[in-house]
Amino acid sequence: MIKKPELLAPAGSLESLKGAINAGADAVYLGGKLFSARAYATNFDTETLKSAIDQCHLFGVKIYLTINTLLKNEEMDSLYNYLLPYYKQGIDGIIVQDFGVLNYVKKNFPDLPVHGSTQMNSHHYEDINLLEQLGVKRVVLARELTLSEIKTIKENTNIEIETFVHGALCYCYSGQCLMSSILGGRSGNRGRCAQPCRLQYTLRKGQTLDRNYKSKHFLSPKDINTIEVVPELIDLGVDSFKIEGRMKGPEYVAGVTSIYRQIIDEYIEKGNYNKLMLTKHHNTLLELFNRGGFSKGYYYGKKNEEMLSMDNPKHQGRVIGEVIELHNKKITIRTFEPIREGDVLEVGADNTIPDKLKVMEYTDKNKHLKFILKNPYKGKGLNTIKALKVYRTKNELLLKELKDQYISTDKNILLSATFKCIKNEPMVLELKDKNFKIIKKGDKVEQAKKQPLSKEKVANQIKKTGNTFFAIDHLELIMDEDIFVPISAINHLRREALETLENEILSKYRRNNEATQSVMPVFSHTNTSKKVIASFETIHQAYHALSIPDLDSIYVSCHPGEYGVLEAFIKRCHEKNIEVYVLLPYVSRQKDATRHSEWINQLEHSSIQGYVVKTLGQLKQLQNSNKEIVLDYNLYAFNNYAINEWEKLKAYHYTVSPELHYKDMKKLPLEQFDLWAYGHLPLMVTDQCITHSMKTCNKQNEEQYIIDRYHKAFRVQSKCDGCYNVIYNTNPTVLIDQMENINRLNIKGLRLHFTNEKKEDIIHITSSFIEAFKHNKMVQLNIKDFNRGHFLRGVE
Incomplete structure (x- = not known):
C-alpha cells in the first residue's frame, strides 16, 4: 500500500491558517513573534497562537512552530518563557536551525519533537544520520537534491524526511547566504532577508562586461511547481510535502494547498492522476504567483537557465491577451478569454510598459479594451508592439472563489x-x-x-x-x-x-508535566597562545606563505588526486613548524560520496593536524578521527548551548560567525574560536552556475564577476570539481585596526583567508597581522576599500 505523505502548508496569518485547514492541509507551520525566519510575516502573538494550536487540533491538523533563526546568548534566556505556553498547549513540533536551540529544547522540553530546518543544509544521508544521533525527529532536506539522491537518503536513514514541493527557492544552498546580512545588515539567518538575489546584476569576465547579459536577474530562481513530480515523491516514501509561502496571502495558501491535496489524494486512491486537470491546475498556480513561469526545482537535476527568472523576478501572472494598437498614451489590447472588473493587467514579460492596467468595466461582447497610460510609450515601432503579450497579474474572480470557498466559509x-x-x-x-x-x-x-x-x-x-x-x-x-x-x-x-x-x-494534546529551565552552560576561560592562520583556496597559493616568520597554521583546500602534492607541502610546512589543516568542500553530495570517502581515508593516513569541516556529514564521517576538527563559520556556534551540543560530537574548535558583533562574542569561550580577520567573505554557495546560466562554461576558471547597481564587483568562483559556485564579497573584511578589541576577547586564532591575492600581498598582509596580533605592534595596511563585517555593527 502506498504511504500517504503529510501535506504541510504555510500560515503567516489567521486567515492563511484557516485557508490551509479548509483546503485540506494535514499540517501547518507558522511563526510566533520571536525567533522566526519570516520576521516580516504577520506571525502570531501568544494567545492567538494558542488558539491556532487548538483550532488545528480540533480538525486533526498538526501544527509546527518555527524557531529557525540563530540566537545570541542573551536571547536564549527568553526562549523558555516563549516556548512554554505553546508546549503546554500541545504544539506538535518545532523547526530549528540553531544547534543551541536543539540542545536547549532537548534539555528543557525532552518530549517535544524537533525538526531540522532546511537551513541546516542536509544534502547527504550522513548529514541526516548525525541529526538523528542528536535526537532530531524530522529533517527538511536541502532543496538542491535530485530524486535519485532522495531515494538514496531514504534507503540509508530512519527518521522522517520533508521536501519542498511548491514556492520560492533560494539561489544559494539554504543557510549558506550572507549576502543580505553583509551588504544590508538584514540577516536571513535572523529572519530578515532583504532578498538581494532578486536584484539586477551585470556579468563581467575579466575586465570585459558581457553586453549580451547586461542588467539581468542572474540570482533569481523561478518558483518551483511539482504537481507532475508528486507521484514520484510519493513512491520514494517522502514523509512530508512542504509548501513555501508564509509571506503570501491566504488565497495563495488555500489555492496551492487545495491543488496539491487533490493530486495527492487522486494518486493515492487510483495510482495515477488526471493529466487533463494538470493544465487547469497549472494555469491556476500561474495566476496565484509565478516569476516568469515555474521550474521543477532540482528534482531532475539542475537546468540552470530554465530555473531562473532573469528578466522579471516579480509576479508575472498568465498570458490572456495581446496589444493590437499602441500610440503615445493610448493602448488597445485584445483578450483571449473573459476578464472581469477588478482584474489587473500588465504588458510585456519584463514590464515593457510599467503601468498596471486595472479593469474598471468589461463585457464578454467587447474583446477590445482601451487604456490611457501615465507616460507616453517610447518603443521601437509596430513590430515591437505586436510582440507584446498581456499578462493578468490579478484574477479577481479566482481570488473571490478561493476566498468564498476556503476563507470566508467556516469549516465545521x-x-x-x-x-x-x-x-x-x-x-x-x-x-x-x-x-x-x-x-x-x-x-x-x-x-x-x-x-x-x-x-x-x-x-x-x-x-x-x-x-x-x-x-x-x-x-x-x-x-x-x-x-x-x-x-x-x-x-x-x-x-x-x-x-x-x-x-x-x-x-490528548495538552502537556501537563512541568518543564524545568536549564542554566546557561558556562565554560572555564583559560589564557591561550595566540595563533595566526593563513587560509588558501589552493596548495599552489599556500606555498607563498612558507617564508613568513611566526605563522602558526595553514588551512588549505585541496582535492582527491592532489595527495602527493599535499604530502610534499605538509613536509615543507612541518620543517617550518607550521600546522596544516585541510579545508573540506562546502558541499559533499551523493555523487561525490565514494571519491570523498577515499579522500578522507587518505587524509587520515597523512600527517595533517586536522580538518576544517563545512557540513554535518563531514563531521559524521570524522567522528572517530584522531585529528583535530575545526568547525567552519557556517556550522554555527552562535551561543553556549550550541557549543554544548557540538561537544557531544567531539568538536571543540570553532569559527566565530561573521554576523556577531564583538560584544556578542564576549560570553563565548573564545579561546576555542578562530576569528575571520581578513578576506573576501563567501556570500553565497550555490548549486547554480553563473556561466552555465549564460550557456557557456568556465572550466578554465576565468575571473568572472557580477556587478550590482552600485557598480560593486562580486567575484564568482566556479568549483567545477564539486559543481557549485561561490560568490565572494566585493571588498575584503579587514580587522587589523580592531586589535584592541580583539585582544580583550582572548581569541584563539586569527584567520586570514586568501582567494586571488598576489604573493606579495599575502606576505605583507599576513606579516602585518602577526606583528599586530602576536607582538602588539601598531600596524596599518594600505588597503583602500575594505569593510569590518559585523564586528562593529552586528545584526538585529
Missing part, C-alpha cells in the same frame, strides 16, 4: 446529537463525532403547566453551536409531549456539552 466538525427530555428525569445530551462521545446531564424536566415545549423549538436551540467549530448535522430527539424546561437551561446544557467535547478532543 460535524456532530450527531441525541437529546432526551423525559418528564421527571434530568435532560440528557449526547454528542458524538467520529472519535469522541460525551454525555451531559442537565436540569430536571417538569410537566408543562401551560404551553409545552415543541420539538421544533428544542431542535433549533440544540443546533445553535455559536462561534464554536462544531455543527450538528444529525439530531435525534427523545421527548415527552407535555413537558417544560427553561430555554436558558437547554442553552446552558448545550454550551456545557460542546465545551466538554472540545476539552475531550484537545486533552
Whole structure:
C-alpha cells in the first residue's frame, strides 16, 4: 500500500491558517513573534497562537512552530518563557536551525519533537544520520537534491524526511547566504532577508562586461511547481510535502494547498492522476504567483537557465491577451478569454510598459479594451508592439472563489446529537463525532403547566453551536409531549456539552508535566597562545606563505588526486613548524560520496593536524578521527548551548560567525574560536552556475564577476570539481585596526583567508597581522576599500 505523505502548508496569518485547514492541509507551520525566519510575516502573538494550536487540533491538523533563526546568548534566556505556553498547549513540533536551540529544547522540553530546518543544509544521508544521533525527529532536506539522491537518503536513514514541493527557492544552498546580512545588515539567518538575489546584476569576465547579459536577474530562481513530480515523491516514501509561502496571502495558501491535496489524494486512491486537470491546475498556480513561469526545482537535476527568472523576478501572472494598437498614451489590447472588473493587467514579460492596467468595466461582447497610460510609450515601432503579450497579474474572480470557498466559509466538525427530555428525569445530551462521545446531564424536566415545549423549538436551540467549530448535522430527539424546561437551561446544557467535547478532543494534546529551565552552560576561560592562520583556496597559493616568520597554521583546500602534492607541502610546512589543516568542500553530495570517502581515508593516513569541516556529514564521517576538527563559520556556534551540543560530537574548535558583533562574542569561550580577520567573505554557495546560466562554461576558471547597481564587483568562483559556485564579497573584511578589541576577547586564532591575492600581498598582509596580533605592534595596511563585517555593527 502506498504511504500517504503529510501535506504541510504555510500560515503567516489567521486567515492563511484557516485557508490551509479548509483546503485540506494535514499540517501547518507558522511563526510566533520571536525567533522566526519570516520576521516580516504577520506571525502570531501568544494567545492567538494558542488558539491556532487548538483550532488545528480540533480538525486533526498538526501544527509546527518555527524557531529557525540563530540566537545570541542573551536571547536564549527568553526562549523558555516563549516556548512554554505553546508546549503546554500541545504544539506538535518545532523547526530549528540553531544547534543551541536543539540542545536547549532537548534539555528543557525532552518530549517535544524537533525538526531540522532546511537551513541546516542536509544534502547527504550522513548529514541526516548525525541529526538523528542528536535526537532530531524530522529533517527538511536541502532543496538542491535530485530524486535519485532522495531515494538514496531514504534507503540509508530512519527518521522522517520533508521536501519542498511548491514556492520560492533560494539561489544559494539554504543557510549558506550572507549576502543580505553583509551588504544590508538584514540577516536571513535572523529572519530578515532583504532578498538581494532578486536584484539586477551585470556579468563581467575579466575586465570585459558581457553586453549580451547586461542588467539581468542572474540570482533569481523561478518558483518551483511539482504537481507532475508528486507521484514520484510519493513512491520514494517522502514523509512530508512542504509548501513555501508564509509571506503570501491566504488565497495563495488555500489555492496551492487545495491543488496539491487533490493530486495527492487522486494518486493515492487510483495510482495515477488526471493529466487533463494538470493544465487547469497549472494555469491556476500561474495566476496565484509565478516569476516568469515555474521550474521543477532540482528534482531532475539542475537546468540552470530554465530555473531562473532573469528578466522579471516579480509576479508575472498568465498570458490572456495581446496589444493590437499602441500610440503615445493610448493602448488597445485584445483578450483571449473573459476578464472581469477588478482584474489587473500588465504588458510585456519584463514590464515593457510599467503601468498596471486595472479593469474598471468589461463585457464578454467587447474583446477590445482601451487604456490611457501615465507616460507616453517610447518603443521601437509596430513590430515591437505586436510582440507584446498581456499578462493578468490579478484574477479577481479566482481570488473571490478561493476566498468564498476556503476563507470566508467556516469549516465545521460535524456532530450527531441525541437529546432526551423525559418528564421527571434530568435532560440528557449526547454528542458524538467520529472519535469522541460525551454525555451531559442537565436540569430536571417538569410537566408543562401551560404551553409545552415543541420539538421544533428544542431542535433549533440544540443546533445553535455559536462561534464554536462544531455543527450538528444529525439530531435525534427523545421527548415527552407535555413537558417544560427553561430555554436558558437547554442553552446552558448545550454550551456545557460542546465545551466538554472540545476539552475531550484537545486533552490528548495538552502537556501537563512541568518543564524545568536549564542554566546557561558556562565554560572555564583559560589564557591561550595566540595563533595566526593563513587560509588558501589552493596548495599552489599556500606555498607563498612558507617564508613568513611566526605563522602558526595553514588551512588549505585541496582535492582527491592532489595527495602527493599535499604530502610534499605538509613536509615543507612541518620543517617550518607550521600546522596544516585541510579545508573540506562546502558541499559533499551523493555523487561525490565514494571519491570523498577515499579522500578522507587518505587524509587520515597523512600527517595533517586536522580538518576544517563545512557540513554535518563531514563531521559524521570524522567522528572517530584522531585529528583535530575545526568547525567552519557556517556550522554555527552562535551561543553556549550550541557549543554544548557540538561537544557531544567531539568538536571543540570553532569559527566565530561573521554576523556577531564583538560584544556578542564576549560570553563565548573564545579561546576555542578562530576569528575571520581578513578576506573576501563567501556570500553565497550555490548549486547554480553563473556561466552555465549564460550557456557557456568556465572550466578554465576565468575571473568572472557580477556587478550590482552600485557598480560593486562580486567575484564568482566556479568549483567545477564539486559543481557549485561561490560568490565572494566585493571588498575584503579587514580587522587589523580592531586589535584592541580583539585582544580583550582572548581569541584563539586569527584567520586570514586568501582567494586571488598576489604573493606579495599575502606576505605583507599576513606579516602585518602577526606583528599586530602576536607582538602588539601598531600596524596599518594600505588597503583602500575594505569593510569590518559585523564586528562593529552586528545584526538585529
